[in-house]
Amino acid sequence: GSPSRIVNVNSIMHHVGFVDSEDMNVTSGKRKFSSLVGYSSSKLAQVMFSSVLFKRLPAEAGISVLCASPGIVQTNVVLDIEFMI
Template sequence: MELDLLSLDSVARFADAWNARLGPLHVLINNAGIFAMGEAQKFSEDGYEQHMQVNHLAPALLSVLLLPSLIRGSPSRIINVNSVMHSVGFVDPDDMNVVSGRRKYSSVVGYSSSKLAQMSLPLCLVAFFSKSCLWKQELASYVYPLVLFLQMLRGIYPGFFKLFTQ
């Protein structure tokens, strides 16, 4: 099965094919992403800025379209791999493509904004499902690989961080 996050049609075809299997899906990990560092602004075939589509819009669409399989696999989870770069992002819902001229585009703006937008998916899903009877569990979350790696280092090599503070 093919999945191209730069094409929302591809995302929909993938989800349809997966759901047609009628099997459970226990975990969906949205880990694909791009950071086209220093490159000029590019748009997907759907007309969205590439970072926003690959890092947020396509995984969000995939998550929603796979809900039937996730519900069949309950208890199940959606895990979004994020970045601490979200903390410098800003999402303007009227200018998600950063084309209005109110902000100057850079790859850092595109990436950090897409990662901030990605953080909204778990909140939206929890808000939706808290009002329904379909799914009563912790549904979606996000993780930061660098933070997890540093925590693992701390556990494996307790003196590791002291090397940098002396």
């Protein structure tokens, strides 16, 4: 029903992400893959997807699209980047 929300759980790490549409799986050798590269790039892709989805949904549908960051949570990704803890 309307109004509705689509909420994507995101991260401030999207700010350091990089999405290369020609090398989505980081297999070309241009960049070295790491958990940080994978995580931050996936979060940037999620923000980009959310933006496009919001623009494509008709306003009269009454659907909001949001990305929410819960803050820093100690996970294996964060353990790889100690400066964030």
